[in-house]
Amino acid sequence: MAKRDKVEFVCSECGGTTVKWQGQCPHCRAWNTLQEFKVPTGAAGRYGTDKRSGRGFVDTTGALQDLADVTAEEAPRVITGLSEFDRVMGGGLVRGGVSLIGGDPGIGKSTLLLQVMARLVAGGVRCVYVSGEESAGQIALRAQRLQLPLQGLQLMSEIELEHIEAVITEKKPEFVVIDSIQTLFSGALDSAPGSVSQVRECAARLTRIAKTTGATLFFVGHVTKDGALAGPRILEHIVDTVLYFEGDTHSNFRLVRAFKNRFGAVNELGVFAMTDHGLRGVTNPSAIFLSEYKSNIPGSTVLVTQEGTRPLLVEIQALVDETHSPAPRRLAVGVDNQRLAMLLAVLHRHAGVALFDQDVFVNAVGGVKISETAVDLAVLAAICSSWRDKPLERGLVIFGEVGLAGEIRPAPRGQERLREAAKLGFSKALIPRANAPKQPIEGLEVIAVDRLADALAQIF
Ligand code: TYD
Numbered sequence: 250m251a252k253r254d255k256v257e258f259v260c261s262e263c264g265g266t267t268v269k270w271q272g273q274c275p276h277c278r279a280w281n282t283l284q285e286f287k288v289p290t291g292a293a294g295r296y297g298t299d300k301r302s303g304r305g306f307v308d309t310t311g312a313l314q315d316l317a318d319v320t321a322e323e324a325p326r327v328i329t330g331l332s333e334f335d336r337v338m339g340g341g342l343v344r345g346g347v348s349l350i351g352g353d354p355g356i357g358k359s360t361l362l363l364q365v366m367a368r369l370v371a372g373g374v375r376c377v378y379v380s381g382e383e384s385a386g387q388i389a390l391r392a393q394r395l396q397l398p399l400q401g402l403q404l405m406s407e408i409e410l411e412h413i414e415a416v417i418t419e420k421k422p423e424f425v426v427i428d429s430i431q432t433l434f435s436g437a438l439d440s441a442p443g444s445v446s447q448v449r450e451c452a453a454r455l456t457r458i459a460k461t462t463g464a465t466l467f468f469v470g471h472v473t474k475d476g477a478l479a480g481p482r483i484l485e486h487i488v489d490t491v492l493y494f495e496g497d498t499h500s501n502f503r504l505v506r507a508f509k510n511r512f513g514a515v516n517e518l519g520v521f522a523m524t525d526h527g528l529r530g531v532t533n534p535s536a537i538f539l540s541e542y543k544s545n546i547p548g549s550t551v552l553v554t555q556e557g558t559r560p561l562l563v564e565i566q567a568l569v570d571e572t573h574s575p576a577p578r579r580l581a582v583g584v585d586n587q588r589l590a591m592l593l594a595v596l597h598r599h600a601g602v603a604l605f606d607q608d609v610f611v612n613a614v615g616g617v618k619i620s621e622t623a624v625d626l627a628v629l630a631a632i633c634s635s636w637r638d639k640p641l642e643r644g645l646v647i648f649g650e651v652g653l654a655g656e657i658r659p660a661p662r663g664q665e666r667l668r669e670a671a672k673l674g675f676s677k678a679l680i681p682r683a684n685a686p687k688q689p690i691e692g693l694e695v696i697a698v699d700r701l702a703d704a705l706a707q708i709f
């Protein structure tokens with residue numbers, strides 16, 4: 250009797266495995282995420298480790314080493330010259346670095362990587378573009394339309410992992426793009442391309458090759474309806490850098506954010522404008538986020554946020570309107586919705602503003618997502634401005650976290666934020682007391698506060 254293949258169940262959320270099917274993943278507690286897959290006999294087994302050689306993602310020796318004796322290598326960077334891209338990558342590409350770039354369909358993932366390759370090929374870097382989604386003809390057509398010089402770029406329309414591995418090992422390219430990881434499949438597994446087991450197997454094996462040959466590798470990844478990367482979370486753990494395209498597909502701007510970066514700052518944001526010739530870096534992004542800003546409208550204010558290593562000025566808008574339903578609506582776009590409810594409670598308890606009978610809407614203009622809590626004070630100022638129907642003073646910027654006790658807590662890198670605001674011509678800043686500058690900043694009047702009630706009294 251033929252030996253039956255061993256099966257195991259893999260969680261599509263966390264990549265954890267179990268031997269029996271269960272409704273709930275025992276590792277991450279997500280429901281209905283376990284999928285069956287056959288463990289190939291003899292071939293690479295558990296993700297990232299080859300059972301035959303026992304090797305992981307990186308070259309392992311197994312010997313104990315004293316950390317002091319290990320030579321620390323500062324990875325040399327390959328600058329692509331596409332400055333906003335170099336910025337999100339933490340200052341250029343790293344040899345052997347593996348990155349994942351995700352985003353909605355049609356947002357510009359393939360275009361951005363083609364542009365990067367055009368730059369690299371021009372600089373004499375050996376590049377290979379593996380496409381499992383588009384034919385060579387389609388890619389050539391796009392390159393022509395975008396007027397990208399791609400002489401010397403090696404193209405491969407292939408989805409079988411073993412072929413791709415053979416080509417990379419033989420040709421030793423320095424830069425490889427896999428577009429996309431969900432289209433690849435390995436003959437060693439019998440599940441369909443895009444399934445959890447295929448995605449993690451293909452990613453792990455290619456990562457190992459990149460680490461041993463020193464090639465810089467880029468995976469393009471699809472995202473699901475709710476914005477998470479399709480396939481297992483484990484993909485994010487394997488790679489060194491995770492970039493996401495975020496923002497509004499209808500706008501002319503594209504934001505690329507580093508969610509994870511072993512070689513640079515996380516949350517770094519690259520801002521691009523879409524043009525007929527592809528994506529063009531925006532050198533002064535604050536200017537575009539404020540381009541439509543009119544200071545005499547109630548419900549609008551300017552926040553100085555810090556995205557990665559760069560301060561950014563973003564307009565925050567709020568609308569407070571009488572509710573017509575028993576449950577008033579609270580809706581935030583670009584700002585955490587849960588936090589909005591909490592901030593409204595603080596506003597009531599510590600500043601005496603009750604909005605139980607009002608709908609409250611908040612929006613970070615320009616499609617940028619603000620993840621830091623330093624947005625709190627700006628959100629509450631915009632809400633109060635709309636509620637009182639009173640515009641805030643001209644030239645005012647705001648930042649600061651609001652605590653549950655109504656205290657205003659400091660934000661990191663306060664000085665840089667203030668300098669950026671002054672540079673863009675703002676004349677007044679409402680900030681946490683702990684962020685007050687020791688030296689005055691030219692042209693900027695600073696109002697430092699430590700209670701919410703005091704902050705609101707200062708601006709209204
Ligand atoms: P594409 O890179 O194919 O998106 P993705 O790989 O994320 O699915 O981009 C979609 C289309 O938009 C493509 O036909 C090229 C076009 N495009 C431009 O014309 N200019 C640009 O700046 C960008 C980003 C895309």
Ligand code: MG
Pocket residue numbers: 358359360382428
């Ligand atoms: Mg594409």
